[in-house]
Amino acid sequence: MKLNILKDVFNEAIQHVSKAISSRTTIPILTGIKIDVEPTGITLTASDTEISIQSFIPIEIDGTEIVQVMTPGSVVLPAKFFIEMTRKLPSSDVTLEVKENFITWIRSGSAEIQIVGLDPEEYPLLPQLEENNVMTISSDLLKSMIRQTTFAVSTSETSPILTGVLWNFQQERLKMIACDRLRMASREAQIAIGDAVDLQNIVIAGKSLNELSKLLPDHNMGIEIVVANNQVLFKMDRISFYTRILDGAYPDTSKLIPQSFQTELTVDTRKLADSIDRAYLLSREEKTNIVKMTLKEDQTVEISSSSSELGKVTENIEAHQLSGDLLSISFNSKYMLDALKIIDSEHIQICFRGSMQPIIIKPGDHGNMLHLIMPYRTTNG
């Protein structure tokens, strides 16, 4: 294997795949990046078994020669050292040459580096997905949907299925749901799609989706999603992102949502968030995050928290609308802030069914999002 390549393009592709390198892997070959050189270009591959990323560098981009392939071949190079070294090479050109025992010579300007490479035959093969189950989604929408759900996945490995986000595609609507036992975030969107695509009850790890999100381009473009067996493949430009589908049945979250409410409140999103943020500062010191919301007859909402050691925070904000029974309810303010932070609507609607039942939060402008937060069952309520 021998080639010449432009350093910047090489570095960019290496950066992309590097997100799949885990420092905690127990499989030695996966500490490396696989380089496959063919007459048409170079493919880089990295994987931590949960996700795998491939990046393709064609020999030419927009008429500019990027790669000169002298001899095709493959090698696996130790990721950490290879990534940092390539970034710091002195010249804009890099030559890579694999000699015996996979010793790889890297030359750039005055620098000459020999890296002990690994046998590419030992590198696991990526799944071959049959592309008959493909849908396309805009990258901007995908990025939003990931941001608006993954924060609510469970971080506890005791129910692995809850560390994932549930995807459901039905009647041209894609719905994503994340929940742990104390909160839920759901987001849906209309997606125009011709073919019948079977994308139902697929659960993808929140962590993997966050990694995918970092790779999504800044400019909006179509992302192809291929589903097959236990893998999902996201295809963007020259990057392929593979992730495992989590095993197990996702709980039916629709049962959690009350069917009717006793109280409905509409309030300014930003004002409520700022006010809860101040109360949170105190509740965090108490390590409880408990903040109390009290709906009052004068159409105001009191946000408060207290700590025997530090003091008390109280604040009143005006409701835009407040109907139904007045109540006092305590909740985890961190969860509420997480939800308010990603709601893209000036007003929100909060629905209550008493102080012991789930709180439902929806954007004022549209019905594409729903958040649920379980209240704290406090007795000093």
Add this chain to the structure above:
Amino acid sequence: MKLNILKDVFNEAIQHVSKAISSRTTIPILTGIKIDVEPTGITLTASDTEISIQSFIPIEIDGTEIVQVMTPGSVVLPAKFFIEMTRKLPSSDVTLEVKENFITWIRSGSAEIQIVGLDPEEYPLLPQLEENNVMTISSDLLKSMIRQTTFAVSTSETSPILTGVLWNFQQERLKMIACDRLRMASREAQIAIGDAVDLQNIVIAGKSLNELSKLLPDHNMGIEIVVANNQVLFKMDRISFYTRILDGAYPDTSKLIPQSFQTELTVDTRKLADSIDRAYLLSREEKTNIVKMTLKEDQTVEISSSSSELGKVTENIEAHQLSGDLLSISFNSKYMLDALKIIDSEHIQICFRGSMQPIIIKPGDHGNMLHLIMPYRTTNG
């Protein structure tokens, strides 16, 4: 105590003193910020016993009213909660009022916060320094001198004196020296000063100087330095920064510097730094940081490092000047990079007295700086 204050000015002053708050203090009162309100303005004080910072807010700045003092008085407020809360207050005005038991009411817009304050009488008094031993230094120069020395202080508490920087003021020259047992950095500068100032063999903790540096203004101005007993006070604008003088005798570092050399090398600072940086990447993986420099007959310098597991890095750079005996010498590349990073000269001069003697590095343009690095005594030479 009762007052009104502009939030932004208040926050800025709080930020300044907050740098003296340590989360590891064992003295409860020092987890707080002391607020002293007098008819002329407000003084904020924070301390971790090593350093103390005071910030004064006058009732008026450039004709704008900043503070309205209703009732003078004092209180100590728990720093962490108070700092974060004040930053997040909703209105541009803040009212502070201390009621019984030091309960302090903070009001801003719709927010009302009660903080359990502490008795200001319990707060330790800052030292009263007699200001008959004062010198003035420009803040830009002070910032440079701190940056160019503190990186070389020892981080080990086994010789506390070496965690400090030695200051010496003699014949209108200020000299600062930092060293551990393996390297030394020294920096001196001419300072025009009228009075005879006694500033000799004063050692100030590197950590304290770094904190001081963060408080130095962006625009150049004169900083007054007051030395008395076991304290040094730095006075800038409305901030006073107190730090303890370290106890003990600083070793005589002049003995470390060889008086004559066998080899002298002049080389491009940036090129040498980049090249050592690449070799460092490999040596770091070996956890040794050992890089070898070989001076060659063809007036080039070979920089190399190797690792049995990962590979080898080799690079040749041209010497501008190379005279004396050729040699091979191994050193801690991290130390060399630290020194090269802060040398503000296009070329550097490196002097050797054989491969087992200290390496001396000086800027090519001026004699105000000297770095010393001990070589590794390797046998594979």
